[in-house]
Structures are given as C-alpha cells and as structure tokens.
Amino acid sequence: MTLLEVRNLSKQFGSITALADVSLSVEAGQVHAVMGENGAGKSTLIKALSGIQPASSGSVSMRGEVIAIESLADAAAHGIRTVFQELHIVPQLSVAENILLGALPRRRGLIDRSERDRVAVEVLAQLGVDLDPGRPAGKLSRSEQQIIEICRALLGRVDLLILDEPTASLGEPETRQLLDIVRRLTERGVGVIYVSHRMNEVLEIADKITVLRDGNYIATHDAPVSADRLVHDMIGRAPGELYLHEPVEPGEVLLDVKHLSNSSVHDATFNVRAGEIVGVTGLIGSGKSEIARAIYGLDPVESGEVRIGGANCLGWSPARMLKQGLMYYPSDRKREGLALNRPLRESITLGALKRGGFLAGGLIRAKQEAAETEQLAERLSLRPSTTAAPAGNYSGGNQQKALIARGMIHRADVHVFDEPTVGIDVGAKADVYAQIDAYARAGAGVLLVSSDLTEVIGVSDRVYVVAEGRIQAELIGDDINEAAIASHFFTES
Ligand SMILES: Nc1ncnc2c1ncn2[C@@H]1O[C@H](COP(=O)(O)OP(=O)(O)OP(=O)(O)O)[C@@H](O)[C@H]1O
Ligand SMILES: [Mg+2]
Known part of the structure; x- marks a missing residue:
C-alpha cells in the first residue's frame, strides 16, 4: 500500500532552488532511501515533509489523501515523525526530560517524574539501549544524543519515520542496532525515509533508492542496485578512486x-x-x-x-x-x-x-x-x-x-x-x-x-x-x- 506520495515538490530560498519538482512515493513497511551529494536537497525535502520549512509548491498525500503540512504538529498529526540531521538536545536536562521534551506527563499539574522515567526507559528498551534516564544529556556522546532523538520520534503514533543521516556519528555496533530498529519498525508496517551517505547500509536496508542531484530528481532504483550505479547518478559521472594514499618513508x-x-x-x-x-x-x-x-x-x-x-x-x-x-x-x-x-x-x-x-x-x-x-x-x-x-x-x-x-x-x-x-x-x-x-x-x-x-x-x-x-x-x-x-x-x- 502506498503510504506517502510526494508530487512535484519544490523549494526556493530567494534565488536558490534547493528542490525542483521532486516526486517519490513510500510504501508501508518499506524503506525508501534518499541519496545525493552535499547540497543535493535531501534535508530540504525532509524539512518540507516534516513541516519545519514548508515547500514552495507541490503536493503531499498520505494514504491517497492530500494533506497540508505547515508545522511539525501537522506532520505529527498525520503520523509523520522525523529525526533531523542537526540534533536538538537541551544539555542541562536529563535523558528522560529530553526524550519527553514538550510532552512531559503531568499529574495534578505537576510533572509526573516516575511516569516520565518509566516511559523513557520503555522506549530506550524498545531500541535495546541501556542509558540512565537521569543523566544530564550534555554529558552524553553524540551517538547517545542521537539515540535520544530517535526515542523522541518513536513516542507518539508513527506511520512514516524520516531519518536524516541517523548513523552519521554512530560506530559499527550502534549502526547495527539502528538498522535492527528500522527493520522492526517496518515489520510493524511503518514506512521509512532514510537519508544517508553510507553506501553499505543503504544497500543493506533500502527497498527503493531515490537519487537527487542539485535539487533535481534523477532516478529511483529498486534494490538491489550497484553502488557504482548510485554513485554515477549522484555525481553525474563514473566514480573515481576514493583512497589515493601511497605510503612514504616516515621521517622524524x-x-x-x-x-x-x-x-x-x-x-x-x-x-x-x-x-x-x-x-x-x-x-x-x-x-x-x-x-x-x-x-x-x-x-x-x-x-x-x-x-x-x-x-x-x-x-x-x-x-x-x-x-x-x-x-x-x-x-x-x-x-x-x-x-x-x-x-x-x-x-x-x-x-x-x-x-x-x-x-x-x-x-x-x-x-x-x-x-x-x-x-x-x-x-x-x-x-x-x-x-x-x-x-x-x-x-x-x-x-x-x-x-x-x-x-x-x-x-x-x-x-x-x-x-x-x-x-x-x-x-x-x-x-x-x-x-x-x-x-x-x-x-x-x-x-x-x-x-x-x-x-x-x-x-x-x-x-x-x-x-x-x-x-x-x-x-x-x-x-x-x-x-x-x-x-x-x-x-x-
Ligand atoms: N535556509 C537556507 N537559505 C538558503 N539556502 C539554503 C537554506 N537551506 C538550504 N539551502 C541550500 O539548499 C541546498 C540544498 O540543501 P540541503 O540541506 O537540502 O542539502 P542536503 O542534500 O541535505 O546536503 P547534506 O548531505 O550536505 O546534508 C543547498 O545548496 C543549500 O545551500
Ligand atoms: Mg542534509
């Protein structure tokens, strides 16, 4: 079933066209990866779908119905949740407070601390992560902060989860963990838009891959597709040698x-x-x-x-x-x-x-x-x-x-x-x-x-x-x- 349908989405910043006429669709239970060079328009697309920077033109439908996304709340109301490329962590607040930021449970007007910690621990456990909910978030590593962002996105109703470079600062085991989480969510029927520069994990997790270049739609491939093909689409020519280093005789x-x-x-x-x-x-x-x-x-x-x-x-x-x-x-x-x-x-x-x-x-x-x-x-x-x-x-x-x-x-x-x-x-x-x-x-x-x-x-x-x-x-x-x-x-x- 087609969950999300994006048609001819465009976004202008003054004279700069960050996104031009981009169309793609996401099936329920599938991962649709979006790739492209730096500045290709990936984050712009995501910001439009999540309501923090509405598109200039084009349409978005969920389950066949055209929807208006003008704010984060609009997106959330339609089950669209996003983990952004730039983290939004309040360092002075605890892990639990950050996860439930803006959604802290209350009892008789006061923040219900035990409920807050219970929810936080529960969603952390869903991801198989062991983090002390009381720790100040400022003391966490970037990868742990990233996990907080993901937890936050998983709190409400999620039909479409959008991940903008979720593994950018994760190491190998944490990346495995994240891919497992993504798989678990798709098994539940969640559709995922997955933006990443890491070829290996895209090839591993994606059902479909759309490539953007300079804000333009280039192609959508069904998996499996070769890395060379994708790189070619991304940079517009055949890929060259990545590592050039010739060892030299070391000096002092x-x-x-x-x-x-x-x-x-x-x-x-x-x-x-x-x-x-x-x-x-x-x-x-x-x-x-x-x-x-x-x-x-x-x-x-x-x-x-x-x-x-x-x-x-x-x-x-x-x-x-x-x-x-x-x-x-x-x-x-x-x-x-x-x-x-x-x-x-x-x-x-x-x-x-x-x-x-x-x-x-x-x-x-x-x-x-x-x-x-x-x-x-x-x-x-x-x-x-x-x-x-x-x-x-x-x-x-x-x-x-x-x-x-x-x-x-x-x-x-x-x-x-x-x-x-x-x-x-x-x-x-x-x-x-x-x-x-x-x-x-x-x-x-x-x-x-x-x-x-x-x-x-x-x-x-x-x-x-x-x-x-x-x-x-x-x-x-x-x-x-x-x-x-x-x-x-x-x-x-
Ligand atoms: N607020 C803004 N004002 C002006 N130009 C912008 C703004 N935000 C983005 N752009 C431009 O839009 C283009 C697309 O940017 P975008 O952030 O979508 O790229 P991206 O594909 O996510 O790249 P990266 O892989 O580096 O994150 C870029 O050329 C960028 O400079
Ligand atoms: Mg980006």
Whole structure:
C-alpha cells in the first residue's frame, strides 16, 4: 500500500532552488532511501515533509489523501515523525526530560517524574539501549544524543519515520542496532525515509533508492542496485578512486605522546612521524576522540607528556598548541565550529586572521580573505562555492567542509582529524582524503581519529585501536584489516 506520495515538490530560498519538482512515493513497511551529494536537497525535502520549512509548491498525500503540512504538529498529526540531521538536545536536562521534551506527563499539574522515567526507559528498551534516564544529556556522546532523538520520534503514533543521516556519528555496533530498529519498525508496517551517505547500509536496508542531484530528481532504483550505479547518478559521472594514499618513508617523530592520562584516557603512548597517516579507531565511547581532545587542550589532563618540536606541551591551551604547529579538526560542527549567522568565510578564517596574513594595520583584508576562502571552497567542492552566505544556509556536509577548510588555512606540522568525513558525500570524501594525503606528502603528520573502518583501513600507514580509554594495539602493514582491528575492540575483562 502506498503510504506517502510526494508530487512535484519544490523549494526556493530567494534565488536558490534547493528542490525542483521532486516526486517519490513510500510504501508501508518499506524503506525508501534518499541519496545525493552535499547540497543535493535531501534535508530540504525532509524539512518540507516534516513541516519545519514548508515547500514552495507541490503536493503531499498520505494514504491517497492530500494533506497540508505547515508545522511539525501537522506532520505529527498525520503520523509523520522525523529525526533531523542537526540534533536538538537541551544539555542541562536529563535523558528522560529530553526524550519527553514538550510532552512531559503531568499529574495534578505537576510533572509526573516516575511516569516520565518509566516511559523513557520503555522506549530506550524498545531500541535495546541501556542509558540512565537521569543523566544530564550534555554529558552524553553524540551517538547517545542521537539515540535520544530517535526515542523522541518513536513516542507518539508513527506511520512514516524520516531519518536524516541517523548513523552519521554512530560506530559499527550502534549502526547495527539502528538498522535492527528500522527493520522492526517496518515489520510493524511503518514506512521509512532514510537519508544517508553510507553506501553499505543503504544497500543493506533500502527497498527503493531515490537519487537527487542539485535539487533535481534523477532516478529511483529498486534494490538491489550497484553502488557504482548510485554513485554515477549522484555525481553525474563514473566514480573515481576514493583512497589515493601511497605510503612514504616516515621521517622524524613530530608528535610524541607518552603515558597521557585523564578521566577518560589511560596511559596512552603513541607517536606520529613526518609523512605518516596514523589512524586511531575504536567503538563509540572507547575514548579515541578524548585522546585527541586531551592532546589539543580541550579536556583537562592529569599526567604524561605531549611533545611537539621538543617541548612538552601537556596541558597547553588550544591556542598555544596551534602556535606550536598542531591543528585539530573537531567532529561536532555545531558545538565547536561555526558562527551560523555570519558569512561562512568568517568561520573558515576564525582564529587564523593573523597567521593567514589576513590582517593589515588591524583591519581584515576582506578581498584576500574572500579570495583565499573561495579557493579552498573550490578545492573541497564546497557548494554553493561562494563563502559569502551565512554559514547556517549551507547544507550539513558543506558545513563540515568549511571546518576542514579552516584547518587548511593554518600551516600546521601535525593535523589531528576527528571523524573528518561524517556526513559528507563520496565526491567530497575523495577531496578530503586527497588533502590528508597531500599533508603527509608535504612532510606533515596526520592523526586520523575515525569510527569508519573502511576509511581507516583505506588511508592509514599505522593504526592504533582504542578500547576503554587505553590503546590496545598498534597495527602496521597487512595487519591493518577489519578482523584484526575488531579483535581489539573489546577488552578481556
Ligand atoms: N535556509 C537556507 N537559505 C538558503 N539556502 C539554503 C537554506 N537551506 C538550504 N539551502 C541550500 O539548499 C541546498 C540544498 O540543501 P540541503 O540541506 O537540502 O542539502 P542536503 O542534500 O541535505 O546536503 P547534506 O548531505 O550536505 O546534508 C543547498 O545548496 C543549500 O545551500
Ligand atoms: Mg542534509
């Protein structure tokens, strides 16, 4: 049975057409994936269907009846629930309060706490997740926060569940868990719109796949369909090589970390040499990102050494680390990244005005700033390729590219990336890997923290596997494979 029918949906932002005449239908009990490059219009389609940004024209029907979706409440009334790409978590509130945000159960006018926690635990259990409902949400990892968003969507009546890059910040086991949840829901007859850049999981879960490009409808394929076909549809030409890295003879040690410890990292000892790409992987919550944060001075450290260029930089501030030659690329663009209301170029040159040579007599050399950022934008195929629009107007993946561009303005000796390709499309991934490779070739060192095993295996010369805040193994050469890495994901105890 056809659940949702979208006809000729269009959306204009001023002179920009984000979506042009897109039509698709979703069957009850089926997963319809939507793929496309960054800025293709996927989130725009979803925002129109969920009422937070109504379409400019076109029609939407549920079960054959045309419906008007002008607000989130309209969508919810028709059983359409959405998990958005950007998370909406109130850090001060607890897990349970966040799940039931805006729908807290009351008794005699007061919030019924035990009912609230009961509902929260119940929906968490539905997903097979063990999270303390009383924990402040701000203390959770991004993947745990994502789970809260999914729980929220599952609270009311759900006929159509829309997921916008639900696994973007999830590791392998959490992704499995999410796909299981999706399967369970489709067995109940729920229809699912599934937006993702991860080819493997789309091929695994989708019954139908629609590809958008530059806001236009390109094609709908029934599964199974080849990855090459989809990539071809997405980028409009045959796919090229994704990983380019040719190992070079490593030089001197650029980053030397010994016995680094804090509340989440225990006795971490590792190094990065000139010309090397060193992967750091592990499950979500393993402490791999915390190692990077501790080095860069974002989290407090307790003991150990972090040596760059002979100096022990343990506990230095991020600004000092940057001066010392270490650049860090955060994974969470919303929290650590962008000034959403200011032109994107300002987010790119943030903190680099002096080093990048953009200052003259205390004034910003705007022309040069524009020229250089636009050059970077082109190298990363940022879209739109101007950097003048407010950062908030760019699609999620393009915002991520802006963060990468920010790092590129600094001339660093060591580049530390935390999940650099989360949410970016295949074409842009290739651009990022090429950039990482270029750094290594030029004699810099790269530390690549990532949950994406294919990526880690594809580009790393050496790999450290982290579990429970400790480095469990160092893998080199042929030992860098999925089985070997996964065998260190869990500790003995
Ligand atoms: N509020 C806005 N104002 C102006 N342009 C916008 C706005 N929101 C989106 N756009 C533009 O619409 C186009 C489609 O964006 P959309 O967010 O739908 O892309 P997407 O397919 O979800 O990409 P991604 O994979 O990067 O998340 C982009 O070119 C984007 O810059
Ligand atoms: Mg998007």
